[in-house]
Amino acid sequence: MQRKKLGSSDLVVSDLCLGSMTWGTQNTTEEGHDQIDRALAAGINFIDTAEMYPVNPVSAETTGRTERVIGLWFERDNRRKDVVLATKHSGAGMMHVRDGAPISSTTIPETVEGSLRRLKTDYIDLYQFHWPNRGSYMFRKNWTFDPSDQNRAETIAHMEDTLGALQREVERGTIRAFGLSNESAWGMAQWAAVADRVGGPRPVAVQNEYSLMCRLADTDVAEACINEQIDMFAFSPLAAGLLTGKYQGGAVPEGSRMSLNGDLGGRKTARAFEAVDAYLKVAKDHDLHPVHMALAWCRMRPFMGSVIFGATTMDQLELAIGAGDITLSDEVLTALDEVNRAHPLPY
Secondary structure (H helix, E strand, C coil): CCEEECCCCCCEEECEEEECCCECCCECHHHHHHHHHHHHHCCCCEEECCCCCCCCCCCCCCCCHHHHHHHHHHHHHCCHHHCEEEEEECCCCCCCCHHHCCCCCCHHHHHHHHHHHHHCCCCEEEEEECCCCCCCCCCCHHHCCCHHHCCHHHHHHHHHHHHHHHHHHHHHCCEEEEEEECCCHHHHHHHHHHHHHHCCCCEEEEEEECECCECHHHCHHHHHHHHHCCEEEEECCCHHHHHHCCCHHHCCCCCCHHHHCCCHHHCCCHHHHHHHHHHHHHHHHCCCCHHHHHHHHHHCCCCEEEEEECCCCHHHHHHHHHHHHCCCCHHHHHHHHHHHHHCCCCC
16 A cells, blocks of 8 residues: 655555545444454555544434544554544534534634544544535535635635634644645635745645546646645545446445435436446456546546545455555556546536
């Protein structure tokens, strides 16, 4: 498993990251622990979570449960130093968490303490803002995204305020590095500029949706990543399971994400299935497993820090781990670009 230094930080992470958002709903505590054990044995040292997890569904009753699953593993095995741990501060509108309060210098200390308590640790390696207060074009909102009501002065003041609070956490030793999520190129550049101007931790990562079927980051976000030393973490690199091919022909496997979330968060469209057919053909033509192809393609992108995958079974986990040894040929990369041109933004 390849590892790389994350942005301008001193964190060194595997280029595959174990996602945890099903631990506590679709997976039991024991299954989550088995996944951590197997991932570490395979050379994956990076785990991503969030205070609002698990999902499928998100509910007040389950909020924080995934962090507790991880905390119990730390308590059981005393292997905190073997893991680079990332978690997230929920933002405005998440009513199950702080009644939907936006991210602020007031919410940061209590939110950090809550995560530390559930995770049974005294520090978080990468602390991320789950989505910006001002809103985001992610989660299919790109089709109607309208930033015209944003107030630039308020946004910059918010960044200055929260970076001050984050710096106090750095000084306390509770967080090592700061990251963004569901953020735009403009937002990334502003966070970096504010940190350079007033101090506070400079963002070292941005976690956005990215896959063969969701390449919104290929232009402006990719450029911001390279120039600002902000590495990307791709989430949903298998397009919520579409790229595995398991939903083709109208199939809905029992216990799958589609069985719990019928439209896959807006990803289930006729054009999506057409695009998947084309990607599956590339995999077949080149004797590649479609999961390996999709994850390896993300890993090879020049602005990528790590690719986050989730698994609900150990077979799925083993399959994803295998992508760590795959390097795609120029012929395959060209074929994938051709499919993208034929099937752009399929959902």
